[in-house]
Amino acid sequence: MKSIARRNQRYWKYLFWLGPILFVAGLTAGFVSNDWEPVPLGLIVAGVVITGLWLILSANQNRWWSRRSTQAGTNALIATLSVLALLGLINFLAVRYPVRRDFTEAQLFTLAPQSQQLVRNLSQPINVWIFDRNQDQQDRELLENYRRQNPQFSFEYVDPQVQRGLAEKFGVKQFGEVHLEAGQQRRLVQVVNNEQRLSEVRLTNSIQQVISDRTAKVYFLQGHGELPVTGEQGGLSQALTALGERNYTTEPLNLIQNPTVPQDTTIVVVAGPKQPLFPSEVKALTDYLNRGGSLLLMIDPNTNPGLDGLLKSWGVTLDNRIVIDPAGASIGFGPAVPVVDTYGEHPITQDFNNGISFYSEARSLELSEVAGVQATPLLITSPQTWAESNLQGDQLQFNPETDVQGPLTIGAALSRKVNNQQSQEARLVIFGDSNFAVDGLFEQQLNGDVFLNSIGWLSKQDEETLSIRPREPRNRRINLAAQQANVLGLTALLLIPLIGFASAVFLWWRRR
Structure with missing residues (x-):
């Protein structure tokens, strides 16, 4: 009988190992297949049942629950499970209701x-x-x-x-x-x-700016041979589409019939006029700027838009010569296509780095100082370029007597306060070329960015920015002179250890 009992105990031991094996197999199958029914769940249930039966039968045979060691182990197990349950509950609450605290002095990791x-x-x-x-x-x-x-x-x-x-x-x-x-x-x-x-x-x-309900209105002046805005060949349809995607509305503007810029105007664009504007139109644009308006001028060479008086008040003079760039010929554009990779420091060009934009038959600009006007060159040609005055010959060569050596400015941004008011500002952007924004060239390199960024700056969206101060870590470094550093080093490496050693010797002597 005893041998049979021992044999049964050995079988129960094997049954115990079958329970955990089935339980682990069920968990593995469920995680791998991501499907917990029916096989993985069945294996888990079978493993739990077998393990439970083994515990019950073992308890009846050995009566281990009445032992002092069993009671102590049970208490330890219950305490361990309680701690694990408490930690699990804390972790669940932390995941469900996360709380973040930024203990940096300048709140570097907290949004304004x-x-x-x-x-x-x-x-x-x-x-x-x-x-x-x-x-x-x-x-x-x-x-x-x-x-x-x-x-x-x-x-x-x-x-x-x-x-x-x-x-x-x-x-x-x-x-x-x-x-x-x-x-x-x-x-x-x-x-x-x-x-x-x-x-x-x-x-x-x-x-x-993206979620703002404000819609900026851009008027394109017409009536002087400007670039078409109605989808015609060689027009500005790609530029107009891009403006529409950025929440701008565009309309043509005729100042001949009504020489007054509308009150809802955000920007007036004069793109490549072939004939001069009438004096009444120039006066309308001047009055518009004096009210704090924004004007974009794209003036091609060999044209006279009749804006000399307006530009003079801003310190801008149009050069009638055409900019020649050998780099344009080397990349297949032609010598009359200046390639620009140098830009002024301005919000319009702040992310351009050394990117390329090019301009077909551009004229240069001369900027002079005018009280109250802040002028910034935007597009700067290379030193190898020059402003050519004679295009009749077979070969283009620089003539120091009649030509102007580069680098040259072919685009500029200007601003000035209106009536000395700090809250109102007039803005002007002028380019010596209009072809860089036409269909086909607009999407090339940075050409479209030059046009769109100019519109963005002229719309004065930067004035609507929230006043958020950038957060920077505060400098808490201690700057020590050489003598102070030496004293600190000797104190830490020599004086303090000597004091400790002397204290130890004194205590030893007292306890003798």
Whole structure:
């Protein structure tokens, strides 16, 4: 009988191992297949039942529950399970109701109140696209902070070389471009790289501008042979489409019939006039600027728009010579197509770096100082260019007596306060070429960016930005003189150890 009992105990031991094996097999099958019925669930239930039966039978045979060691072990097990349950509950609550605290002195990892309020009130989906291979941890943490405010905000990193269709949709030209999308509207926020991180100021203000109900109105002057705005060949249809995608409305403007710029005007564009404007039209544009308006002039060479008086008051003089660039001929455009890769420091060109834009038959500009006018060259040609006065010969050569050696300015941005008021500003952007924005050339290189960024600056959207101060870590470094550093080093390495050693010797002597 005893041998039979021992044999049964051995069998029960084998039965115990079968229970955990079935339980683990069920868990593995469920996680791998992501389907918990019926086989994985059946294995788990069978494993639990077998293990439970083994525990019950073992308890009846050994009566281990009455032992003192069993009671102590049970108490320890219950205490351990209680602690685990408590930790699990705390972890569940932390995941379900996350709480973040920023203990940095300058609140570096907390969005500004303006950003938080703006994102929390979003009523439409806003998506940020970062066209880059690498994900910077600081940029990602900033975007996560935005997403925690409202599920309407989302972001995604995209490799432009892998998802080329998406990159072409946004017109991506380089790695690191950050684009904002809201419905049909898209906006380039900035370009991030190793030296430039994603800016909360730019991102928040870009969101504000995209969701704003304000619609900017751009009038294109007509009646003097300007570039057509009705979809004709060689017109501005691509530029007008791009403006529509950015929430601008465009209309033609005829100042001959009514020589007054409409009150709802945001920008007036004069694109390539072939004949001079009438004095009444020039006066209307001058009065518009004096009221704090914005004007974009695109004046081709060999034309006289009749704006010399207006431009003189801003310190701008049009050069009648054509800019010659050998680089244009080397890349197949021709010598009368200056290629620009140098830009002035201005909001219009701030993200251009060394990108290329080119201009067909451009004239240069001369800028002179005028009180109250702030002028910034935008497009600067290379030193190898020159302004040519004689195009009749077979070969174009620089003549120091009649030509002007580069670098030359073929685009500029100007601004001035109106009636000495700090809150109102007139703005003027002038280019010595209009062909860079026509259909076919608008989407080439940075040509379209030059036009659209000029419109953006002239619309004064930068004046509507929220006043968010960039947060920077405070410098808490201690600058010590050489003598102070030496004293500190001797104190730490020599004086303090000697004091400790002397104290130990003194205590030893007292206890003798």
